[in-house]
Amino acid sequence: MKLLEVKNLHVGYGELEVVHGISFSVSRGEIVTVLGTNGAGKTTTLRSIAGLIPPGSGSVTLGSARIDGCAAHDIAARGLALVPEGRQLFPEHTVLENLQLGAYQALRAGRRAEFKTSLAEIFELFPRVHERLDQPAGVLSGGEQQMVAIARALVGRPQILLLDEPSLGLAPIVLRTIFDTFTALKARGLTILIVEQMAWLGLKISDYAHVLENGRIMLSGPPKDLAANPRVMQAYLGGAT
Amino acid sequence: MRAGALLAICGIALLAAIPIITSGTYYTFLGIIVFIYGIVAIGLNILSGYAGQFSLGHAAFMAMGAYTTAILTKALATIPFFATSGLHIWLGITCGTTIAALSGIVLAVAALRVRGPYLAMVTIAFGWVIWKILQEWVAVTGGDLGISSIPKPQVGSLRLNTGKFYYAVMAFFLTALALQYRLIYSPFGMRLRAIKHSEIAVASVGIDVYRLKVVVFVISAAFAGFGGTLFAHQQNYISPDNFQFFSSVFFLLAVLFGGAATMFGPVIGAAVLMLLPEMLHDFDKYRLIVYGVLILVTLYFLPRGVVGLIDHLRPRRRKAVVPVPRVAKEMAADLPPTAGASLEINGISHAFGGLQALNDVSLEIAVGSVHALIGPNGAGKTTLINIISGVYAADAGSMHLDGTRLQSDSLHAAASRGIVRTFQTLKLFGNMTVLEHVVIGMARHSRAHLGHMLVRSGRDRRERATQLAEAHALLGLLGIAQLAEVPASELAYGHRRLVEIARALAVRPRILLLDEPAAGLVAEEIAALAAVIRRLKGIGMTILLVEHHMELVLNVSDRVTVLDHGGVIADGPPSKVCREEKVIAAYLGSSREAA
Numbered sequence: 001m002k003l004l005e006v007k008n009l010h011v012g013y014g015e016l017e018v019v020h021g022i023s024f025s026v027s028r029g030e031i032v033t034v035l036g037t038n039g040a041g042k043t044t045t046l047r048s049i050a051g052l053i054p055p056g057s058g059s060v061t062l063g064s065a066r067i068d069g070c071a072a073h074d075i076a077a078r079g080l081a082l083v084p085e086g087r088q089l090f091p092e093h094t095v096l097e098n099l100q101l102g103a104y105q106a107l108r109a110g111r112r113a114e115f116k117t118s119l120a121e122i123f124e125l126f127p128r129v130h131e132r133l134d135q136p137a138g139v140l141s142g143g144e145q146q147m148v149a150i151a152r153a154l155v156g157r158p159q160i161l162l163l164d165e166p167s168l169g170l171a172p173i174v175l176r177t178i179f180d181t182f183t184a185l186k187a188r189g190l191t192i193l194i195v196e197q198m199a200w201l202g203l204k205i206s207d208y209a210h211v212l213e214n215g216r217i218m219l220s221g222p223p224k225d226l227a228a229n230p231r232v233m234q235a236y237l238g239g240a241t
Numbered sequence: 242m243r244a245g246a247l248l249a250i251c252g253i254a255l256l257a258a259i260p261i262i263t264s265g266t267y268y269t270f271l272g273i274i275v276f277i278y279g280i281v282a283i284g285l286n287i288l289s290g291y292a293g294q295f296s297l298g299h300a301a302f303m304a305m306g307a308y309t310t311a312i313l314t315k316a317l318a319t320i321p322f323f324a325t326s327g328l329h330i331w332l333g334i335t336c337g338t339t340i341a342a343l344s345g346i347v348l349a350v351a352a353l354r355v356r357g358p359y360l361a362m363v364t365i366a367f368g369w370v371i372w373k374i375l376q377e378w379v380a381v382t383g384g385d386l387g388i389s390s391i392p393k394p395q396v397g398s399l400r401l402n403t404g405k406f407y408y409a410v411m412a413f414f415l416t417a418l419a420l421q422y423r424l425i426y427s428p429f430g431m432r433l434r435a436i437k438h439s440e441i442a443v444a445s446v447g448i449d450v451y452r453l454k455v456v457v458f459v460i461s462a463a464f465a466g467f468g469g470t471l472f473a474h475q476q477n478y479i480s481p482d483n484f485q486f487f488s489s490v491f492f493l494l495a496v497l498f499g500g501a502a503t504m505f506g507p508v509i510g511a512a513v514l515m516l517l518p519e520m521l522h523d524f525d526k527y528r529l530i531v532y533g534v535l536i537l538v539t540l541y542f543l544p545r546g547v548v549g550l551i552d553h554l555r556p557r558r559r560k561a562v563v564p565v566p567r568v569a570k571e572m573a574a575d576l577p578p579t580a581g582a583s584l585e586i587n588g589i590s591h592a593f594g595g596l597q598a599l600n601d602v603s604l605e606i607a608v609g610s611v612h613a614l615i616g617p618n619g620a621g622k623t624t625l626i627n628i629i630s631g632v633y634a635a636d637a638g639s640m641h642l643d644g645t646r647l648q649s650d651s652l653h654a655a656a657s658r659g660i661v662r663t664f665q666t667l668k669l670f671g672n673m674t675v676l677e678h679v680v681i682g683m684a685r686h687s688r689a690h691l692g693h694m695l696v697r698s699g700r701d702r703r704e705r706a707t708q709l710a711e712a713h714a715l716l717g718l719l720g721i722a723q724l725a726e727v728p729a730s731e732l733a734y735g736h737r738r739l740v741e742i743a744r745a746l747a748v749r750p751r752i753l754l755l756d757e758p759a760a761g762l763v764a765e766e767i768a769a770l771a772a773v774i775r776r777l778k779g780i781g782m783t784i785l786l787v788e789h790h791m792e793l794v795l796n797v798s799d800r801v802t803v804l805d806h807g808g809v810i811a812d813g814p815p816s817k818v819c820r821e822e823k824v825i826a827a828y829l830g831s832s833r834e835a836a
Binding site for chain 2: 036
């Protein structure tokens with residue numbers, strides 16, 4: 001069953017169109033990865049789905065409802081959470097405060113119990129986040145910050161998680177922990193859409209992948225097929241070096 | 242630009258026609274005041290709009306100019322030589338402008354240590370003090386009564402009445418506009434626009450930001466002082482009332498209302514805000530309320546000012562998207578050989594509060610080598626780069642550049658010694674183009690000063706041509722030549738990183754500090770980056786590389802130092818370091834898949 005469906009999406013900034021009519025879908029409980037070089041339009045696509053940039057034309061459907069043209073907070077309330085590129089935590093606020101902001105909708109509705117349950121689940125996933133709960137997010141290491149960013153997206157209990165380059169600036173040893181989490185989250189029934197440049201990481205854990213080039217999807221398929229493609233090998237898997 | 246030139250000629254013709262087509266001197270008089278306010282607003286726009294340094298004390302500079310010329314010309318007018326030649330007027334205008342500029346230096350040196358709202362506070366206080374002095378120093382300024390019968394402007398023995406003075410002031414006003422244009426689009430203008438976005442990044446290419454800000458402040462004060470002198474001679478009477486706090490607010494409003502950091506915004510703002518109250522005469526006692534509400538509403542609906550609105554409404558053709566070539570193809574760019582430097586780091590320690598970020602770190606970076614610094618997130622790598630590049634002073638330890646003790650007390654000092662860095666958390670100049678970033682990087686090697694740039698001297702022209710050529714070559718080297726004219730804010734993450742590197746290379750570093758240059762690049766781009774790094778090494782540059790992409794580290798580095806918890810846990814050739822147990826446990830993880 002399709003949870004997120006993007007049809008013929010065009011997005012641009014002012015006079016410059018970056019994404020030229022792409023279509024793809026993510027089924028419930030699936031991990032889908034979008035690969036692409038810099039300037040291919042990956043971040044633009046994610047931001048547009050999350051409602052941060054209004055799409056020029058095309059449709060985005062979440063569940064049974066059209067969400068294109070909705071405000072970002074509306075889309076978040078419908079169960080779509082974005083972990084932005086570069087994490088974007090509130091550095092002066094403690095980890096707990098960052099998480100509380102992530103659970104804004106639930107807390108505002110007075111569902112404290114739900115927040116508690118979410119927290120407990122997150123601590124199970126990231127014990128490190130539990131340890132650092134009272135520290136300002138800004139003093140955490142890069143890996144810990146990424147965990148908090150993911151946790152902040154998860155406390156809102158989304159149906160689908162969008163991640164923009166989760167590997168950015170992380171030490172090799174942390175990368176594995178983070179990507180293992182995605183598999184664990186999938187096992188819990190979460191649907192995940194990842195945009196990633198470290199292709200081998202993304203391909204390893206995903207059910208389906210797309211290659212975005214110059215604002216168009218050039219290739220799609222199961223990771224195994226893509227990994228065998230010589231073009232993908234050279235550009236994303238480092239076959240050339 | 243044909244249409245633009247035509248529009249300019251029509252505009253000038255229209256302005257010139259005003260005294261002829263209107264009867265009486267009322268509109269001519271208003272025109273003169275609008276030109277004068279326009280000149281002051283242009284000066285403030287350079288400072289606040291373009292350079293982002295807010296001043297709420299510009300009326301005080303106007304007062305400096307006005308009072309100087311008033312006092313001086315009145316005294317000289319009794320001397321027959323001046324009375325017949327009219328030179329006292331022009332001497333007064335020159336002295337007034339100079340005094341305003343000099344007081345600009347005094348204020349700037351004190352005020353520019355602080356930023357943002359604090360700077361605005363200091364300028365408010367300055368304006369207040371000057372206003373008070375004008376009121377209280379009765380012997381010189383005439384106190385609240387002010388100075389009256391200030392000599393009328395004259396050229397030779399010809400007195401300029403309102404109609405004639407209009408054309409003189411109009412000429413000054415057009416010159417001010419032209420100067421603003423020359424200034425803003427000169428290399429100097431690029432630098433001053435850049436400090437609005439990131440002072441740290443400007444300092445990182447070897448520019449003394451403080452000095453630059455003082456110069457900009459003085460230029461701005463000179464415009465205001467000049468406007469003040471014209472004002473005095475136009476009005477024949479000045480008093481402290483003319484230069485109250487509200488006048489300073491007026492000019493800042495004019496800039497914001499018309500459109501900050503636009504060529505014509507401040508002028509349009511000054512004209513509208515000046516003429517509006519005149520047109521509201523019918524409202525009489527409600528005038529100020531209507532005025533206030535109008536301003537509020539306009540600012541609310543036009544956050545980018547009137548010019549911003551015009552820009553927004555103007556129909557534009559959609560630009561075709563330039564497909565982005567994947568790999569650097571223009572590697573043929575000529576790079577001059579570089580005298581790399583060695584850097585010896587001895588026992589550096591640094592703590593933030595209770596956190597020991599670096600603890601007795603020593604390493605030796607050999608001349609012309611690529612030295613990699615790796616370690617887990619939070620190990621202290623960026624802190625070390627910050628210390629080497631002069632952002633922080635180390636708590637303990639010493640550094641030697643080519644054997645001489647290094648006292649890097651500031652980013653720009655380090656950069657001028659040839660130690661140039663990039664930033665892990667990108668620090669680019671907002672919507673300035675990629676090319677402008679690189680040209681700003683060349684400031685340290687620029688021989689043309691502001692005077693050359695304003696008159697577009699031969700030296701300035703030649704230098705700009707070489708700089709552009711060099712900048713394009715550098716962008717070609719990094720494989721982003723096709724992005725030269727794109728605003729940095731529109732670039733993808735990985736390309737922004739490459740712009741940082743290009744800007745750093747423009748400084749012609751002897752030691753280049755790269756803080757995670759490959760973050761956000763795909764494999765193919767990393768391969769291209771590796772080629773660039775090898776090429777830089779080939780011309781003799783020393784490189785310190787902080788990076789997580791182990792493949793890149795292994796590919797390009799001669800030596801690797803591993804940091805963990807602020808201390809060195811391993812050091813040696815890459816192949817050896819990667820096999821060390823400690824490094825695997827702390828950083829790489831159990832399998833080598835991560836490369």
